[in-house]
Amino acid sequence: MDIETKDILDNLTDGLLVFNSQSELSSINFSAQKMFNVKEEEVLGKNIEDFSDFDLINNVFYLLGKDIKECFRKELEIREDLVIEITSRPVLKNENKIGSLVILHDITREKRVESMKTEFVTISAHQLRTPLSSIQWTLERVLSKKAGQLTPEQETLLKKAFEDNKRMVSLISDLLNLVKIEEGKDVYNFRKASLEKVVQSVLEYYKHEIKEKEIKFEYKVLNRRMPKIEIDPDKIKFVIQNLVDNAIKYTLPGGIIKIILSVKGEDIEFSIQDTGIGVPKAQQQSIFKKFFRASNAVKIVPDGNGTGLSVAKKIVEDHKGKIWFESQEGKGTIFYFTLPIHEKENSNN
Amino acid sequence: MKKKILIIEDEKNLKFLLGQALKEEGYEVEEAIEGGEAFRKLEQGLKPKLILLDLLLPGMDGYKFLTEIKKDARYEKIPVVVISNLGQEEEINKARELGASDYLIKAHFTLDEILEKIKKFL
Numbered sequence: 001m002d003i004e005t006k007d008i009l010d011n012l013t014d015g016l017l018v019f020n021s022q023s024e025l026s027s028i029n030f031s032a033q034k035m036f037n038v039k040e041e042e043v044l045g046k047n048i049e050d051f052s053d054f055d056l057i058n059n060v061f062y063l064l065g066k067d068i069k070e071c072f073r074k075e076l077e078i079r080e081d082l083v084i085e086i087t088s089r090p091v092l093k094n095e096n097k098i099g100s101l102v103i104l105h106d107i108t109r110e111k112r113v114e115s116m117k118t119e120f121v122t123i124s125a126h127q128l129r130t131p132l133s134s135i136q137w138t139l140e141r142v143l144s145k146k147a148g149q150l151t152p153e154q155e156t157l158l159k160k161a162f163e164d165n166k167r168m169v170s171l172i173s174d175l176l177n178l179v180k181i182e183e184g185k186d187v188y189n190f191r192k193a194s195l196e197k198v199v200q201s202v203l204e205y206y207k208h209e210i211k212e213k214e215i216k217f218e219y220k221v222l223n224r225r226m227p228k229i230e231i232d233p234d235k236i237k238f239v240i241q242n243l244v245d246n247a248i249k250y251t252l253p254g255g256i257i258k259i260i261l262s263v264k265g266e267d268i269e270f271s272i273q274d275t276g277i278g279v280p281k282a283q284q285q286s287i288f289k290k291f292f293r294a295s296n297a298v299k300i301v302p303d304g305n306g307t308g309l310s311v312a313k314k315i316v317e318d319h320k321g322k323i324w325f326e327s328q329e330g331k332g333t334i335f336y337f338t339l340p341i342h343e344k345e346n347s348n349n
Numbered sequence: 350m351k352k353k354i355l356i357i358e359d360e361k362n363l364k365f366l367l368g369q370a371l372k373e374e375g376y377e378v379e380e381a382i383e384g385g386e387a388f389r390k391l392e393q394g395l396k397p398k399l400i401l402l403d404l405l406l407p408g409m410d411g412y413k414f415l416t417e418i419k420k421d422a423r424y425e426k427i428p429v430v431v432i433s434n435l436g437q438e439e440e441i442n443k444a445r446e447l448g449a450s451d452y453l454i455k456a457h458f459t460l461d462e463i464l465e466k467i468k469k470f471l
Contacts, residue, residue, distance in 0.1 A: 126435060129434035129456040130363070133455040137363070137460050138366060141370070146373065169456045173436070180437070
């Protein structure tokens with residue numbers, strides 16, 4: 001017996017829906033029927049708007065709308081035990097749209113593994129804190145000489161241990177933050193806020209450090225009226241803090257740091273330019289990777305952990321903004337990020 | 350009379366270190382490993398000025414202890430400061446909603462800082 005196209009489609013592990021140009025379902029393969037718990041004859045020929053009797057498949061309508069918008073790998077939790085990734089593409093013939101193809105890929109297992117990984121990291125990080133606090137408190141007591149006198153050498157050595165223990169504690173906190181933000185669950189608290197104010201509060205915090213390091217500092221807001229935008233001010237503060245912190249850390253005394261805030265089309269753009277050490281060209285593509293630190297940065301500031309920019313990128317992108325940079329080793333770096341002024345429709349990627 | 354502080358904590362080392370530091374400051378320290386033992390001590394007449402409470406405990410855990418003590422007219426007024434290594438927002442909020450007077454993440458504070466923080470409740 002010959003294998004027909006329908007047999008192939010039915011035996012795909014991915015679910016497949018085909019809609020004609022009137023948004024009527026013209027084909028649904030076995031996998032999709034199983035995912036949505038429907039039979040072909042119940043739904044075939046129905047318009048995407050008329051799925052309301054079938055609550056699982058109706059999710060597709062909620063996501064894609066009556067015109068079946070294009071989308072790429074949108075996650076959708078259909079049931080507690082079924083998470084799928086939906087991709088929707090137009091079917092084109094001679095450049096005319098004659099229908100839509102909706103592909104459903106089961107990612108339940110991947111999601112479960114991901115959440116187990118997250119849980120593992122979270123639990124181990126918490127567990128590690130207990131012995132670390134005990135070490136910290138012990139060293140603190142010894143250093144306070146409540147347990148007897150110390151020779152100067154002993155004191156120096158113990159102080160180093162105390163400092164490194166503290167570093168480990170802060171590394172764990174960073175790790176927990178990273179995991180939480182990557183997981184992206186309920187971490188954002190969006191509200192209308194002024195980006196200018198957020199920038200101000202960060203600068204206030206770094207005022208002394210900038211002065212102490214004798215860095216020439218400029219801050220300009222190019223538009224007279226900056227619109228308020230929908231953001232999570234604490235998370236955006238974290239982003240700005242990271243960029244300012246990096247600029248200060250990697251700019252040598254006497255250098256210049258310049259921050260500009262401006263409206264650029266549909267977005268607000270934040271930029272921070274420094275005359276610091278720059279990022280070596282060969283390492284520029286890795287700068288937003290987790291735990292990555294450029295070789296010249298490690299030399300100047302040995303104890304960073306390389307999580308800041310990766311979290312910053314995630315936060316900006318979760319705000320539907322963009323973050324990028326230009327840099328020349330030895331000359332300096334400009335980091336930019338944009339945030340949309342108006343909420344973008346939550347559709348295409 | 351020395352002011353009494355009740356520490357509810359199951360980690361031996363932490364309890365020892367915290368206890369030592371408090372004693373040096375002139376407080377009298379009582380200890381319990383979990384909420385149930387703490388309640389027994391209270392029933393036997395212990396009158397602490399302050400309770401330092403860990404959250405993850407064998408037996409009655411910190412959340413349950415907080416819930417119970419804030420329901421009990423005899424003890425509800427004793428301030429309870431949570432000292433835990435759990436530090437997620439939801440954990441902090443939950444403890445505060447249950448009536449914790451303050452929330453300190455152990456690893457984030459030195460003993461001196463903890464002593465300073467709890468002073469206002471004594």
